[in-house]
Amino acid sequence: MNITLTVNGQAYSLDVEPRRVLGDVLREECGLTGTHLGCEQGVCGACTVVVDGRAVRSCLMLAVQCDGRSVRTVEGLAGPGGEPHPLQSAFSAEHALQCGFCTPGFLMLAAAALESDPAIAADPERLRELLTSNLCRCTGYEPIRRAIVRAAVRP
Template sequence: MSSAIPLRLYVNGDRYEIAVEPRRTLADALREDCGLTGTHLGCEHGVCGACTVLVDGQPVRSCLMFAVQAEDTSVRTVEGLAPDEEHLHPVQQAFWENHGLQCGFCTPGFLVLIAGYLEEHPDAGETELREVLSSNLCRCTGYQNILTSTMCAARAMRGEERP
């Protein structure tokens, strides 16, 4: 007898109806049940931020959230950032142009975190953005290019310049 629970999720604007075990994490449900592998699992303890997604617009460590807690919520992953197949989200474009990534493992979590934050706080300054970035870990870049990319994306999202 299966203890799977039927679950309805809205991920990147698409409706998913899946069945999950009660203790399945949102990260695992996104990756394995929805086929969205852009959400990475780094530490599985909520420390690194590689699994960051937006749930109803708020950043969430998807490795710490049970999938059943996301019932009827709107989830946005890195796959849902770009407006279409032809264009990148301003944060993605800024990371591309300013070398805000190296190995790329932490990148999806940073992109989702920054995009969500800047969409809600378009006038965020450097000090505030440094604080936001401090919640995610990167082992490769030394953070300077991530900060540069974030500042460039913030200016672009305010309409001051293209990233």
């Protein structure tokens, strides 16, 4: 099928098999390898991207479902001049990454959450619930939580 995706502001006209998942198309057809595919069952959250403002698991969404839609990947977080997104700076400052495999998914999950409801960072219970949707085997989640709070209060 011929589809058009707008990924990080750039239009891609692609010919994809209907059964291909968005994560594979982003990595293989668009060359955007920042999106990591972990469990490929929607459990780990490493493949999280933002589609039309909502965080989604790119391993569970077919690319054809995104025809004509806007997709944002971790490569699209940095500002126009290449300056890091506040979340990227906060993750670095709070040491919220170790191996880095889950980091793109957490960044995209947090970006979508903060853009839709900035108050989530001030509510420890809601933030904890948000973070339970993605898995990290290295950080223990506390640095990730601190980074999201830091990014939310950054002027």
